[in-house]
Amino acid sequence: MIPSSFEYMRVSTVAEAIDALRHDTDAKVLAGGHSLIPAMKLRLSQPSKLIDISRIPALNFIRDRGKYIAIGAATTHGTIATHKTTVQKLPLLAHAASMIGDVQVRNMGTIGGSIAHADPAADWPAVLLAAGATIVVEGSTGVKKIPASEFFVDFFTTQLGEGELITEIHVPEPTVGTYRQAYAKFVQPASRFAIVGCAIQFELKDGVISNAHVAYNGVLACAFRDAAVESSLNGQPLTEATIENAASKAGAGSNILSDNFASAPYRAHLTKIYTKRALQSCLA
Amino acid sequence: MSNTNYIGQSPKRVEDKRFTTGNGRYTDDIVLPNMTFAHFVRSPHAHAKIVSVDTSEALAMKGVVAIFTGQDMKKTGIVGVPAGWQVDFINGDRMKEPPHALLVWDKARHVGDGVAMVIAESRAAARDAAEAVVVEYDVLPAVVNAAKAVHDNAPLVHDDAPNNKAFDWTLGNPIGEVDAAIAACAHVTTLEFTNQRLSPNAMEPRCAIGNYDQYNEKYTLYTTSQNPHLTRLLMCAFVLGIPEHKVRVVAPDVGGGFGSKIFHYIEEAMVIWASKQINRPIKWTSTRTEAFLTDAHGRDHVTKAEMGFDKDGNVKALRVNTFANLGAYLSTFGPAVPTYLHGTLLQGLYTTPKINVKVTGVFTHTTAVDAYRGAGRPEATYLLERLMDKAALEMNRDPAALRFQNFIPPFDGVTQPGYVTQVALQYDSGNYGPVLERGLEMVGYENFRAEQAAARKKGKYLGIGFSTYIEACGIAPSAVVGALGARAGLYESAQVRVQPTGKVSVYSGSHSHGQGHETTFAQVVADKLGIPMSDIEIVHGDSEAVAFGMGTYGSRSLAVGGSAIVKSIEKVLEKGAKIAAFKLEAAVEDLEYANGKWTVKGTNKSIGFGDVALTAYVPHHYPAGLEPGLDFSSFYDPANFTYPFGCHIAIVEVDIETGKVKLNRFIAVDDVGNVINPMIVDGQIHGGLAQGIGQAMFEEVLYDDDGQLVNASYMDYTMPRADDLPMFETDRTVTPCPHNPLGVKGAGEAGCIGSTPAVVNAVMDALHPFGIKDLVMPMTPERVWRAIHG
């Protein structure tokens, strides 16, 4: 597996990275390399230059900024799974991170790389949708904040523009006690990506659900929130009956993905089952 | 027990010091001066006429040294690689054996078929230039399924093989007798299934370096081979026509083979041939994608099998009809696997009086199929053991009881004769009841059915599955396999060279690539000579160091290669005794050898092994007429196959909402004869189990109708992982092999042969309430879910 030839440069600031991208439109940012390098080895991707951002200090951090937790784009899945701040304040993210690939993948792959790549089966997109995250993007024209709900557009396609870098992910801290969260994933056995992933967050006041976010990975061309499932939950008590009803609404869309591991009808079925399982784990 | 009593102990593997620290030396680690790198241009189509190959642009690229195409190879007159085994048609017609051209010039016959070889100064330059080679193809329709390929309107893989048949073959009792026996049965259980195609997935991809030395007119091939001598013989005598004494083949550390590195591949012949053309060494290293596309695959049978019982549940007849997919070309042992390694195992452990098997070997537009761990025997075991459990369910009999009832009674092969099967073999020794008894005890069978019933009430679907298997290992008596079409003998050689200081170098033809020979063989030698293991070095894998070798496969290394070592040790001790007797001024008959020294019986007069060795090499005071030196070679040709057997039991839980199967427990009670190193045997069993379970639950090479291999990566081809498997529960019974000096039967393939049907049977048992007739392997969640929900 030999990629075509390319240049390599390592940068230490975001400005340097953006500058390098501006000067070479065939250049690509390299983070953990766990999506990009496999594609390069198969020559599906042939960038002229790799701009390695993995050691930019300003992209490697997890910080509590009060209203939200900020995660640097080059933070690895492994760090998110084990960092004190994420484990205590964003347990949904820490849990989901721990389910990505295997240890080696988690120690290299980054949250920014994952959402920039936007594999329909990746774990982060649905989790960030459910968590109500905001993606911070920086380019030569300045900084933009894009809600996760607008970020993912299609297969491997996002709102990220030419020459732009994801710098931070902002995740509001859920008020512990009143929020319930879950991520349930049916894994593709070879890669361990999601065949179906269901991420859920809702408020529970006096036993009644509100503000439900229910998002999916692996089901459609990109991660999405399912309004029908969400509205079947809002205003309802958290009971088995509510769960059954919500699950029955899931997986209803057309264009459901189909591959050697799961046909569209089976995926639709799994979407219901994993909606149910994610919600059931909130009962406890 | 003396401290040199090594047999039966589990010393740590001596090879692991280098392997676990990353210091193994593999073919790709070898760097020769002035070395070039090859990349093969391969067909992206399963079946296509090669209209033209334009190398002009590629040849002009920086760093390109040479490019060879199919047309270049056609001009050499080298026709290609033949098979190593001949299986003729039932009517006497000769097997269809179109050779595998080193580079194809007329047609590509599977995705990955070699079209051109690009040689350059670096791997990257070769790869870049390969992209610039322009091949014009005329794409033709392809056929990938063996049962479909024999239809009259199927596309032909080779024009001279009508209906894509390479051979057809039958074994056992006359079909008329078997038909009549089946017709007379009270109950007949039928199974129609595909034993799916698997990729061998050795951790180290194949690699070959060819080096021609023009001054000595000598070639060296470094290659990832399980049998360097066989590769040399095939390549020299049958492919390139170069003198064998002018070719050295070295297989250094090899990172796993599982069968796939037995065979002589076109890339080996190409780097050797081309190294003479360019007068420089050439290295080719397979990528993982190429490994999926070009390493010989395993299994791929389409089979109908029927097992007939009388009203009391006694097996009365077995009828099997198989279409074996051989791929586009006959690989080295391709024709032998579905026939002599499959049909001959259909007696299983049962007294079935009438058996007939028919096998049609079929060409398709796919990668060649050959021996993969177990090779034919897993296919035989799968059909027998699925039939047994299925029959038990259908006849409302307990699957364990049905087996006990039909087991061949015990025989030791010494005081009682071996068991003569209906399918050409004579089992060496066997005692089959105890493995199943022990398995039932370990699993707690008495309580299981109650547990299962209670779990079902709670919506939890547990199942138990059995497999009681036999395999033919220790391959193989040369005269027998010769009569069956083998083009080689299957003995093994070993040289035991005692150095003057009493240290011992052993040169074995059994290559080690994960089996731990450097440990096990050293244990045998140390134990027999009564000297420390650290005094022994096992050398293998170099045709210039080792006299000859047939290599490692078919669980043969210890049974055949180990026996050759024992023969040489016996010669060493016999000569050593003469020297010792001379030094001790005693008669040879009055000596006994123990703990590394010869002692005059009843005295304390003795001489050590080291002193005798020194005397042999410094023969100043020495028996008259005796040659100096202490160095013996032996060839051992086994009297029979060996027949390990065992009982595997799986317990699964099926999530009926998703169809996902969880393997809760796996019990393996194997009888591999005597055991030299229990830890290594356990390791072999564990690895085999993972692969056998992998076939049941995860693995499958998928071709689409156009012949594209659609899951040629680890993102798509599911390998079993540690967290997919439970802690294995293993035990053993010991029924020594009566015909080899160590009493060993072989352990390399047992895990892979026995386990697959146990897992499928367990899932069938779990899903019994749903009335499912059969499940397709691998039992992916979607398949199981569809079976449950119609």
Ligand SMILES: Cc1cc2nc3c(=O)[nH]c(=O)nc-3n(C[C@H](O)[C@H](O)[C@H](O)COP(=O)(O)OP(=O)(O)OC[C@H]3O[C@@H](n4cnc5c(N)ncnc54)[C@H](O)[C@@H]3O)c2cc1C
């Ligand atoms: C064996 C294996 C198993 C895996 N299993 C899973 C799994 O179970 N679940 C899962 O979700 N993922 C899985 N992955 C993918 C893994 O999480 C990747 O790490 C991730 O998708 C990409 O992150 P990266 O840092 O490696 O990005 P890279 O591969 O370095 O880059 C990916 C793409 O994103 C761009 N990019 C990277 N960082 C930025 C940035 N900050 N701003 C803008 N663009 C950027 C790159 O230019 C490139 O186009 C698996 C990968 C492998 C190899």
